[in-house]
Amino acid sequence: MSQVVATGIGSMPGGEPLAAEEENASAFAEALRVVLGELPDLAHLPELPGRGAIASMTGRGAALLAELAADLQPAGWRLTGSPGIDQRRARSLLARDLDTLEELAQEYDGVFKVQLIGPWTMAATVEKPRGDKVLADHGARRELAESLAEGLREHVADLRRRLPAVSELIVQIDEPALPAVLAAQIPTASGYGRHRSIDLPEASAGLARVLGAVTDAGAVPIVHCCAPEFPIELVRGAGARGVAVDLTLVDAVRADQLAEAIEAGERVLLGAVGSTSAGPAATKAQAAERVSRFLDMLGLEPTPAMTITPTCGLAGADATWVRAALRACREAAATF
Structure with a gap:
């Protein structure tokens, strides 16, 4: 396992409100197979709100x-x-x-x-x-x-x-x-x-x-x-042992608070790949550079609890983008 790993935020495309039960079950199974295949170190339970x-x-x-x-x-x-x-x-x-x-x-x-x-x-x-x-x-x-x-x-x-x-x-x-x-x-x-x-x-x-x-x-x-x-x-004070953020929304105040969480050894999920094609590109190099710039700004090194993710859920993306985004997160994590 690399020092830095990758995961998804949760939601994925697939399923329809009026689809047959078997069709929605198949959509969920396919989403889960994608997650298990692309995120072998930190998989997650897919959510399909399209159902x-x-x-x-x-x-x-x-x-x-x-x-x-x-x-x-x-x-x-x-x-x-x-x-x-x-x-x-x-x-x-x-x-x-x-x-x-x-x-x-x-x-x-x-x-x-x-x-x-x-x-x-x-x-x-x-x-x-x-x-x-x-x-x-x-x-x-x-x-x-x-x-x-x-x-x-x-x-x-x-x-x-x-x-x-x-x-x-x-x-x-x-x-x-x-x-x-x-x-x-x-x-x-x-x-x-x-x-x-x-x-x-x-x-x-x-x-x-x-x-x-x-x-x-x-x-x-x-x-x-x-x-x-x-x-x-606030959430760390309430008992959270980690946070997940969209790096495009992190200002100076949030950056300092993230630095404290990283230095405390807590799990920090950094959203570095767009959740749709309208966001940051789904490439390994760009995701890795985005995380590297953030760490350099804070003067920190990667930690084992650091995780690279899409910026948010992927329910609004198409299947091609989902695979590209998750793969970019995994490959960017491996560069560390």
């Missing part, structure tokens, strides 16, 4: 909620008094994906990564039973984070049983909406106002519940955010 709301980031979160019910409404996911058909479908789809993972990756013995929506992004996208976002209610926010945490404990235990040879399991908590939550930029249900900002102690506590559950279950929690103003210091 519809039950396979989206929020749908996957709904599938793992413990003792909280949800259903899909015209406006999106909403907490309910009892599990709805869409939550049951989301759970069934996740179970089928994990069955496929167990079948195709039974002998995989490297580091493996899975992804799940974070408590603040979920609170910003899921509604309370009577409408408006969970974000608007202190008690509902806490209950949602606790439910996610408990669901994650069970999820990690299930993955450990299915992939007994994995050397290390990483759980990536996706928080693309966290900066907007902290900056009071999440619209209310009417669209005419914004939800009040969450203060930093509560934001940290909500993350800590989820990140702590991952650690307690024997996995490594990291936080991914592909939005500007990623509060790296």
Whole structure:
């Protein structure tokens, strides 16, 4: 294994909301084979949001909620008094994906990564039973984070049983909406106002519940955010043992915070290859140069926990770009 490795952020193209179950199962299996082939040192569980709301980031979160019910409404996911058909479908789809993972990756013995929506992004996208976002209610926010945490404990235990040879399991908590939550930029249900900002102690506590559950279950929690103003210091203080960033969005403040994480030996995922053809080119040389310039700016050397990735998920790319992007990440990592 090279000192620096490569992985993907999570999402990939494939699948259709109205496709037959067998077709979507085949799309997932093909995505998983691509990941296992292109990312032999740090593979990940593919997410195919193209299969519809039950396979989206929020749908996957709904599938793992413990003792909280949800259903899909015209406006999106909403907490309910009892599990709805869409939550049951989301759970069934996740179970089928994990069955496929167990079948195709039974002998995989490297580091493996899975992804799940974070408590603040979920609170910003899921509604309370009577409408408006969970974000608007202190008690509902806490209950949602606790439910996610408990669901994650069970999820990690299930993955450990299915992939007994994995050397290390990483759980990536996706928080693309966290900066907007902290900056009071999440619209209310009417669209005419914004939800009040969450203060930093509560934001940290909500993350800590989820990140702590991952650690307690024997996995490594990291936080991914592909939005500007990623509060790296906050998530590390809440228990994250690594972060995943888009290098094109890293300013001077975030660069210093990343340097601290690298020097602490934490796993740092550096997004250096475009997630679509509109982003940074998918070539080994350009990705390696981008990472080298970043390290030179910080005066740091590569570390074993450093990982090269696309800048974000690959759901918006075509199959050719996906393979090129993952291959560029792997080959760029090997140059170090």
